[in-house]
């Protein structure tokens with residue numbers, strides 16, 4: 001047995017042992033995440049780059065009116081999101097989509113709900129160039145960074161071969177984001193061999209989550225990061241509107257991508273309510289009810305979205321399992337006050 005066994009093999013084992021038997025960590029070793037994410041060759045992660053990126057992430061100088069930092073919408077105290085149904089941009093403008101957490105974004109092959117950016121470096125420039133988000137005055141920002149002695153010294157240490165410009169800003173922030181990893185939820189500790197960190201209800205919920213005949217969650221929220229890195233239409237009511245968000249279709253115009261959005265990871269999910277790209281589910285219970293009824297709008301619905309036959313007990317257990325994916329507190333307390341001190345999180 002071991003890592004190669006996979007979920008299917010695990011389920012077969014569980015069945016052979018009797019359906020009520022508790023799951024065993026050996027069946028789920030493919031869910032363990034690498035604890036480090038290497039950066040691209042031209043932006044390998046160093047403590048100097050991470051410290052600089054952390055300072056920039058919390059710095060409102062990145063927005064034209066100095067009101068907004070990355071951390072305004074990706075706030076550590078709010079699960080690195082913002083607690084809003086959809087993001088609020090400059091001058092309070094209500095944007096169309098929810099702010100996802102940046103925790104574990106480093107594992108994503110594609111960024112954004114529609115996957116339009118292929119790297120963290122490329123993504124940084126998105127909100128900076130968006131008139132509704134940061135509307136960064138790039139020449140003004142570069143002037144400020146070059147005139148600030150602390151930034152000058154930090155850039156010189158982090159990127160000695162590069163000028164201070166939007167490219168080095170983007171690289172530093174991406175390097176910082178590559179350290180924002182959740183690999184030690186209680187579920188992960190159970191995987192690593194601490195048998196008592198999951199309750200009986202959480203272990204039952206894990207089985208509901210994996211079981212194609214019950215929760216059927218794993219088909220999309222798959223190992224190791226609770227995502228298949230794919231795009232699916234899960235039947236949200238907002239897709240019924242005449243001006244519905246096309247989602248992935250804007251980037252990949254094939255029918256199945258109409259109203260399809262990226263499967264988010266679920267590590268850290270307890271801190272990022274409300275849920276879905278349109279913020280339409282207030283709580284994790286609402287999410288579970290959405291799946292239980294098989295979605296609302298059936299047009300272009302994913303074939304993997306079917307009404308579920310879940311008992312009240314199974315729904316409670318599923319919720320308990322999702323709660324075992326909470327991010328550890330240390331990731332919530334990082335604040336702007338730690339900025340510029342050179343300490344990686």
Ligand code: HEC
Pocket residue numbers: 057062068069070071072073074087088089090095097098099100101102105108110111112113114120123124125127128132133134173
């Ligand atoms: C006004 C709020 C706002 C600000 C400011 C903002 N973001 Fe975001 N962020 C969002 C929203 C909304 C999305 C999703 C947008 C979409 O999918 O179209 C997003 C998506 C992301 C993602 C993709 C995560 C994933 O799982 O796909 C990353 C990474 C990210 N932002 C990092 C940053 C960084 C770095 C900055 C600062 C340079 C920043 N954001 C500034 C709201 C914001």
Ligand code: HEC
Pocket residue numbers: 209215216217218219220221231232233234236260261262263264266269272274275276277278284287288291302304305318
């Ligand atoms: C067909 C693939 C698919 C299946 C099956 C599926 N999900 Fe999802 N899940 C997604 C996608 C895609 C999203 C984002 C959809 C959106 O916002 O438009 C999502 C979003 C979520 C969210 C919200 C996360 C956030 O940050 O907003 C939670 C929680 C969730 N799913 C849990 C579950 C559970 C529990 C199950 C099983 C009962 C399940 N999912 C089954 C694909 C799936």
